[in-house]
Amino acid sequence: MLNQYYGDYITVAVFVAIGAILVGGAVAANRAIAPRAPGGFKDVAYESGIEPIGGGWNQSHIRYYIFALLFLIFDVEAVFIFPWALQLEFFSSIGSGLTVLVEMFVFVGILLLGLVYAIRKGVLTWE
Amino acid sequence: MQGGAWLPIAFEVVLLVGALAVLLVAVVAGRDRRFWGPAAGLAFAGAALAGVLQWREVSTSGAGLFFTAQGVSFAKSPMVVMDGLSAFGAIVLGLVGFVGFLAAWDLVAKVGRRGPELVSLLLLSLAGLHMMMATPNLVVIFLGLETASISFYVVAGFLRRQKGSAESSFKYFLLGSLASALFLYGVALTFAATGSLTLYGGNSIRDFFSSTIVTQPGILLAGMALMLVGIAFKVSAAPFHQWAPDVYQGAPTGAVGFMAATVKIAGFAALARIFGAGLVSQVDTWTPIVAVLAAVSMVVGTVLALVQSDVKRMLAYSGVAHAGYILTAMTAGVAGVPAMWFYVSTYAFMVVGGFAVLSTVSGSDSSKVPLDDLKGLVKRSPEMGWLMTFVVLGMSGMPFFAGFVAKVFSFVTATAVPAPWPANDHGYLWLVVLGVVMSVVGLAFYFRIIGTMFSTPDDQAELQEAGLPVRFAVIVSAVITVAFGIVPWPLIEAVRDAFPI
């Protein structure tokens, strides 16, 4: 079983290795072949051919933070939903399916109420 | 079990429902605090009531472990415990939470439409704090700790436009997450050493120690040390106290009392649960470390409080010293739990009351409270001045105030049990001597506060009268400080039953 398990991941490892080689090779080849003439306009950020205005680093609006936070929260929720979905059938076969269903509904419900509050308070409105 | 399967987690459920109700009422009925405020008040009161019901259940049918696995064949390991410790803690947390919520009522008005968020965070934090003492499972203790910590980081920074508040929140967050991480690391190492995350029940840490002789204690010692550091940080025991003055000073005055008091209650209760009850067999290992923490806390807290010019910082350092006196009680191991409870439950009210007075003097959304703000308080507002005097006298440990009984109880407890290091039959006598000396030194700054309040005010302007809820909070705190100083026996009787199983 362990060998089977590792065998599955060797495929992943091979793909990671191929990816690394491709990227690394391309960068290395670029380094080796490309002519170098640094300085001048090459240090200017490319902005569709127009001369750039202001710096490249701008402060983003704080509302993006809420979206990222919501993404994180519901990501964690998803992590719990996968194993739950996997085993719900097993739980119902031993007679505690309803309990486990309610457990997940409570979990999701608490967060949904938080989301309802966020929406009603206009946190997610885009303007 | 009578009272249904919900009783052991009733405290948390009531607070969670309360927090969600506050949010929903604020959305549906309107943002006015009069709509959703009662829901929050009911939740705090209901939580205290749940504590009383738990207490009655424990004293009639005995303590118990709950939420063991059912239906699936896994080793039984309970997730919730209902015993003297958790029930008494529920009562104290509920009442302190209620009084602290009333003290924060003016602040709630000042933060405007963010009020529901503030109050629901306070409700959720209280649920998390009780979870720390009502579970035998180290993971749940950590989760409870995190619930409370995350809420309090935000509450500390609630006044976003004030520099002090943001600094307070950020410092609390950085140092607090470090402490949480250390605690979690300690839990992991303890799990590695004992093979269990549960303090009691099946396959527990206690079982492990009763059946195993630990020959290589390295990893266990490291785990215990890290858990102790994490808790010492949360209760602001020196040398892990550096965050406390800055956080107390920067956080909105109206909510500092709530934060400071409830964290101490839960932190010491968790200490009693993990070390007093769970690691009871290792008592000779950890009591000397607790004694050193206590000694350092008393000295550092008292000496640094003397040189402060801001009342909030002063009370923060005084809190460090009080953590030392409470840890003194815990050097007796699980036998120190009653003294710990007496001290922490009375001190919590003093903290809430003290900060409530400061919020009426300098504004509930203030950051800094220089000592001069209190000048002539007794003349400007006799009610607040005298009540604050009682509270400060209680903190200083004057006879006929609760602080005195608490200190004596703590010192007596520390000398009642033989100490392992230095080995003798009189317990930690050196610690008690140090404690008495530091109590006397501490009088200096307590009387500096009182002296300032009785001095002639610069301007004769009457203090603007505080709202009824805040006044009520202050009165309750002062009454408790005085009442349990003169008639301490009922509380002493009660805490004798507030043991962990």
Place this chain on the structure above:
Amino acid sequence: MTVSIADWFKETANWVFILLAIPTLLGAWRTVTSNNIVRSVLYLVVSLGGAAAMFLSLGAAFVGWTVVLVYIGAVIILFLIGIMITRAPLGMKAELSHASNVRMPAALLSLSMFVLVAWGLIDAFSNTAIEPFEPTPTSDIANLIFSRFVVPFEVVSIVLLAALIGGIALARRDDGGGA
């Protein structure tokens, strides 16, 4: 039982471990030494990826993929957005960089922490042989979460709710009334 270095290298699992540990450590090292904070975050991805792979190599597939999904997928995004909403320019700032008199105690503290944990682990487990183990199927974890660990599971939602409300309270734009 003593294990010679030659024996240690005969074990394939140890090679896998070394292969994963080196990038993990390098990533962690560059995270704290990099002058550009965005690069720090990206090096953290390397470090977390190494940790995830290590969980996978120990047969804990669920934990490994959780690290990928939650940490690399969401927490790093939160980090990057957190950096983007600050006004601070990128790069080294002389007045913010630590004075050398702070570096020494910090290094000592980290070192003592490392020594403490390493000593504890070596003391407790250096003589313990690692038994051949089976990978933990996700179904076992599900069985545990929804029966024995149901209380902590529900508490997680409370932690997340507190984080959500806290985030709203701190990050929502002000339209008056807020202090």
